[in-house]
Amino acid sequence: MKGGHTLNAPPVPAYKHFSEEIQTRQYRSLEVLLGSDYGPPADIWSVACMAFELVTGEPLFEPKGGKTFSVEEGDLRRIRVLRPWGLYEVLVEKYHCGLKEASLFSDFLLHMLDFLPERRATAAQCLSHPWISS
Template identity: 30%
Template sequence: MAVHLVDIGKAFEGTIPLSILKRVCRHTLLALEYLHDSYIKGESIFMSGEPLAYDDTRTISRNELQTCIFTLGDLGSAQAKSNDNRPRWVQPLASRSPEVILGTSYDTKIDIWNLACLIYEFATGEPLFDPPADGAVVHLAQIENLLGSFPSALLARSQDTVEYFDAEGETAYTLCIAIALTKLEKSKSAPDEIHVFTEFLGSALQVDPKTRSSASMLLSHPWLAGVQ
């Protein structure tokens, strides 16, 4: 049986320490880098621990978590990048990227957005975005308030822009960014660590996929320096 990150989070009262999470992130990015170089998109990322043989009563130490290998447990609806008949709606709802919500073309950068949302949730115990099932406009407003305005070029590529944005490119209504930012305090990490972590997330959560970091770029980010 494999150790799932959800179970690890429960062991740490709902969150995973950044010292462990950065190892999870590095190993996942290595897997994504390989998949993206192989022209495959994950579209839905599910992460688990290394498939270790153990029973339900085994206790795994923190030291083991800082030395084990983490793997992608499921590729979800993965498909070749060359596929021209891609479905409109991909990714779990809360970690759906802006380009998918807006119905524009998408590529491997949606996996980066997806990963960043998951890493944030494991660090804080709460989702970065929490849109209702039928609330695309709410989701877009949450993204804009946390990360800034949508690039006009991205909005121009979407046929749905007029449904969600006004003539000035603003979302229909606003939300409070401070609520999302204060969640990071739950990670119980040093302020400097949180600062570098948020810079990492910022590189992965660029609204415009053209400026969003790739897996290879994120692997060289200072937050992952020294992580094996």
């Protein structure tokens, strides 16, 4: 017996959810934030957030509470002012990335941050992206 399990125990199915709250707040995917069903694409979202932080030294998303909402609340309708800033522009203007690097990196991340989990890049697609091989 190792770690409370027998060595011959069958593997736990990958589709089983052990917790309703997963992922670090800064890396939490939209479907998890909104309380929807989630699967492997949620991990791809988190990897994109981590990649951004590894490259820039800062989190991609820094949730902050307000008077009418908390950082744990999935009801985004209460947020009155959102300041959109494109990822490419953030990389160029704030982090002073070169234009080609910003273009490749933002393309890499945006495929991983698709709002629809079924359209999000797979791990295999991420590994074949030009940003990885450049």
